[in-house]
Amino acid sequence: MRIFVVGAGGTGGYFGGLLAKSGADVTFVARGKHGSAIRDRGLFVRI
Secondary structure (H helix, E strand, O other), X not given: OXXXXXXXXXXXXHHHHHHHHOOOEEEEEOOHHHHXXXXXXXOOOOO
């Protein structure tokens, strides 16, 4: 399954991360501070 998450803030990043962990092909779209942070450090979801 391919999923496109627009807005990779707290909620989008969390649910998109869980979907990616389950094996879905997830693409994130983020801008501003979130976009810069994801580009620089990646996206990590801790449960």
